[in-house]
């Protein structure tokens with residue numbers, strides 16, 4: 001049975017318009033390999049990221065390089081190869097355990113060992129202190145930092161300083177964060193060596209499968225572009241490790257349509273987050289700091305303790321609300337990474353895994369659905385066993 005409130009429900013552009021785009025693609029006989037839709041899309045993405053960040057007097061999009069990719073996982077792979085090259089299995093890359101499995105998977109594919117670091121107890125963002133501990137013990141080649149839930153870390157500048165002092169690149173997994181802002185109002189995309197975004201159907205900016213690597217460094221952009229095209233240089237000689245990770249024209253076309261709708265998408269998603277927060281914070285729930293300036297991939301909520309989290313989650317699921325608990329299991333508890341090193345006890349990671357709830361957020365969520373989620377949680381916390389009366 002399909003849930004009453006699904007976890008994710010992307011709003012796609014009008015299928016007729018996508019049909020028109022497909023017609024143009026067929027007419028031009030250009031389906032992939034950096035065609036006109038892809039070039040327009042990467043330019044517009046750069047304008048968007050730089051849109052509220054350009055220093056006075058500079059052109060919008062100045063010095064911003066965008067390379068589209070088939071998905072963010074391959075984008076992360078390309079970013080590591082572009083910044084530190086392929087490893088021989090002896091060196092390490094630091095990565096938070098409180099993230100999606102793609103991060104540590106990619107580290108291993110690139111020939112490095114993942115070393116898991118902890119998160120900050122309060123913000124759930126990767127902990128610089130934990131990374132510093134790991135740096136003393138391991139031969140670290142790079143940092144695969146993650147903006148947790150696509151929320152821009154308030155301390156991103158500390159991470160940049162830490163990476164510079166350590167002399168290693170800071171590759172940023174901002175997969176869920178296209179459209180999010182850092183605390184200073186700049187959009188995500190311009191920090192570290194590069195930031196990697198996902199445009200998967202489950203993310204706020206959804207085109208199906210797709211992503212982008214955004215950087216200020218033209219050398220990183222060139223290497224990513226080469227990586228995703230078999231390691232080819234301009235003469236089509238393979239000169240570095242490569243794969244096929246290019247974005248198709250049709251996905252770029254969908255992306256252009258989504259970009260035109262994106263202001264409305266963000267406004268609607270942030271309104272849901274704020275409705276959740278104002279109704280549920282008085283009941284002792286806490287929302288991840290910075291959620292309101294993010295693109296809100298879901299309602300990232302923290303319960304006071306494990307018992308109430310489990311009660312809330314069970315009640316939601318039993319009532320047909322497809323809530324989740326991201327990221328549980330945390331990465332270091334996946335069997336594939338059981339043998340990986342850990343910087344420390346990862347205490348805050350364990351605590352977060354025990355207390356998080358991920359609430360559904362849709363780009364155009366019915367008020368009734370928001371009210372139903374709030375009501376269900378309220379009753380779960382009351383301990384009331386009275387069946388929830390459907391709002392509609």
Ligand SMILES: *Cc1c(COP(=O)(O)O)cnc(C)c1O
Nearest residue numbers: 071072073100102175176198200
């Ligand atoms: C979604 C996600 C990815 C993977 O993105 P794909 O485009 O599906 O490959 C990687 N990291 C994080 C943190 C994510 O949320």
